[in-house]
Amino acid sequence: MSKGQNKKETNPWVTQHTKLVYSNPWIQVQEHQVLNPAGNPGIYGVVSFKNVAVGIVPIDSQGFTYLVGQYRYPLNTYSWEIIEGGCPIGEPLLLGAQRELAEETGLSAAHFHYLLDLHTSNSVTDEHATVFIATGLEQGTALPEETEQLTLQHCHIDQAIEWAKNGTITDAISLAALLKIDSLKKNAGWPPNPNFLSELPRPQIWEERYPL
Amino acid sequence: MSKGQNKKETNPWVTQHTKLVYSNPWIQVQEHQVLNPAGNPGIYGVVSFKNVAVGIVPIDSQGFTYLVGQYRYPLNTYSWEIIEGGCPIGEPLLLGAQRELAEETGLSAAHFHYLLDLHTSNSVTDEHATVFIATGLEQGTALPEETEQLTLQHCHIDQAIEWAKNGTITDAISLAALLKIDSLKKNAGWPPNPNFLSELPRPQIWEERYPL
Numbered sequence: 043m044s045k046g047q048n049k050k051e052t053n054p055w056v057t058q059h060t061k062l063v064y065s066n067p068w069i070q071v072q073e074h075q076v077l078n079p080a081g082n083p084g085i086y087g088v089v090s091f092k093n094v095a096v097g098i099v100p101i102d103s104q105g106f107t108y109l110v111g112q113y114r115y116p117l118n119t120y121s122w123e124i125i126e127g128g129c130p131i132g133e134p135l136l137l138g139a140q141r142e143l144a145e146e147t148g149l150s151a152a153h154f155h156y157l158l159d160l161h162t163s164n165s166v167t168d169e170h171a172t173v174f175i176a177t178g179l180e181q182g183t184a185l186p187e188e189t190e191q192l193t194l195q196h197c198h199i200d201q202a203i204e205w206a207k208n209g210t211i212t213d214a215i216s217l218a219a220l221l222k223i224d225s226l227k228k229n230a231g232w233p234p235n236p237n238f239l240s241e242l243p244r245p246q247i248w249e250e251r252y253p254l
Numbered sequence: 255m256s257k258g259q260n261k262k263e264t265n266p267w268v269t270q271h272t273k274l275v276y277s278n279p280w281i282q283v284q285e286h287q288v289l290n291p292a293g294n295p296g297i298y299g300v301v302s303f304k305n306v307a308v309g310i311v312p313i314d315s316q317g318f319t320y321l322v323g324q325y326r327y328p329l330n331t332y333s334w335e336i337i338e339g340g341c342p343i344g345e346p347l348l349l350g351a352q353r354e355l356a357e358e359t360g361l362s363a364a365h366f367h368y369l370l371d372l373h374t375s376n377s378v379t380d381e382h383a384t385v386f387i388a389t390g391l392e393q394g395t396a397l398p399e400e401t402e403q404l405t406l407q408h409c410h411i412d413q414a415i416e417w418a419k420n421g422t423i424t425d426a427i428s429l430a431a432l433l434k435i436d437s438l439k440k441n442a443g444w445p446p447n448p449n450f451l452s453e454l455p456r457p458q459i460w461e462e463r464y465p466l
Contacts, residue, residue: 051332079403114376120263163374164326191291209457214426221433245421
């Protein structure tokens with residue numbers, strides 16, 4: 043797989059016209075008149091997000107973390123997840139991660155270690171998520187938003203990973219984060235060395251588009 | 255974590271009115287007038303998908319798989335992914351998985367092993383994805399849709415997992431699938447025993463909502 047930009051990796055779509063069809067404080071939906079990769083006319087409905095999703099896995103010195111349970115309105119289902127929230131585009135992601143961790147758990151963290159970037163639903167949306175592991179934790183008071191009715195679950199990271207593996211957790215950001223931590227854990231021993239976590243490289247393209 | 259339905263897991267949102275604001279062959283967008291969990295009025299924009307996403311990781315007897323590279327229009331970025339496609343709601347997911355595998359790679363598979371269910375972006379969408387491992391592979395001719403300009407990459411599953419870990423792959427469905435395979439692989443030896451894979455339990459709620 044070539045890492046560089048080669049001819050086949052250039053955009054094969056042509057955008058002819060763009061119309062805004064819906065907007066609220068969180069998303070906007072545009073319908074694009076396009077020529078598809080075969081050169082034929084068509085439409086593409088694109089959902090753009092006004093926030094970057096940040097995910098945070100706080101891990102204390104004993105290996106314990108918090109999961110958050112909440113009812114997910116679009117899915118009509120209760121969902122157990124890592125700490126997640128929105129960071130307005132342009133705000134450094136670390137500020138958003140600190141705020142969401144504090145709001146949902148009351149925790150502050152001495153260290154945020156980059157874990158991964160992911161794209162949740164790239165056939166229709168531009169939603170980008172960046173996930174951190176937070177260590178060096180100190181407890182304060184949680185202040186969830188009123189749209190959030192959250193239940194905190196204090197559990198060992200191994201238990202959270204087991205719920206990711208056995209299908210209890212289905213949220214994509216949470217699944218990817220917990221399974222990647224499982225992988226790091228197996229490769230690097232546990233508890234993780236913060237210096238090791240700090241050395242996880244972040245692809246340059248995401249650092250440029252969504253700076254920490 | 256309670257697995258049963260208890261009071262705190264019931265829906266704390268009240269829907270007062272629903273208005274369709276956009277629809278195309280793939281998605282519809284509705285704006286709901288709601289009372290949020292604190293009982294205050296607000297709006298919720300929900301993006302509903304007309305297909306269930308299916309993901310397929312074909313693995314041959316030597317441990318080789320295929321990744322697909324394509325330009326993702328909403329994201330304005332080239333993306334390397336597992337085989338993915340859409341299965342119209344109501345169609346058994348295995349039929350959709352067989353069709354997408356054949357279209358994108360020309361492969362047919364003797365066995366489809368359930369790997370995971372996930373929700374790609376549950377703050378705004380109801381998109382559901384189900385991923386399979388396909389084994390017992392036989393090569394035919396690929397027939398991609400004209401909206402797809404795909405590049406196939408034939409590589410060992412260990413290489414694909416490495417790309418999931420090092421940030422080359424950012425697509426959520428692909429990341430979760432490859433990291434879960436890494437986890438199975440470490441627990442169960444390699445190549446995987448098809449009988450073992452067949453025993454991966456699927457949570458009943460997803461089997462009821464999205465039957466295989």
